[in-house]
Amino acid sequence: VTFASPNEHELVAMAEALTHGNVFRPIQRDQNKNSCSIESLFKELKPAILVLLDGGIKFVLVTLGPQGAILCSRLGPTSLNECLNITKILGGRNELFEAVTGRCPTHRYTSSTLRKRGSHLFAMHFPALPATVGRVSGAGDCLVGGVLASLCSGLSIMQSVAVGIAAAKAALLVETNVPHQYDLTALADDAGAVYDAATVVFQKSLL
16 A cells, blocks of 8 residues: 555554554544644654554555644655656646646755655645635545545645645535536645645654
């Protein structure tokens, strides 16, 4: 498995299944989820995240509802494309690629942020976008769909997660489960806002 996108409760359940025991406590948070800092939440989730990464999953994207998502890996942030060679298989760049690269410059994440698989853990937080919620059903599916469509267009993992969160926002604004169509300009602008606000939560050797 290259990519998994559990929410925090699914993450714990997956880690429990891999360890064959009741090792991890269920995540308990106040009704106001935003009261918990991303750093403290990541610290609580990190043991379960490491179980999945050590089990062979290359990228774990933990979705956090109104707090966005945390992308975690032992690989560098652009390595997913190299692992799958997606653009070579599917022909690569399209209108989505052109719209997003104009707003989310690839050079922001240079080789200095990359590490080889091993003892290093990399985690980046992508914030959610403010939205007037019509309904929440379908937002998670749109996030995953946005990420996958972006990867298939040749965008980096960092750009793709930003697009996924922008796609999830668009889903929150409509009364249907998913939007009937997306405005690429608006999607790219929202992705750019997420991309600009993304922050490294953890980037250290675990040795």
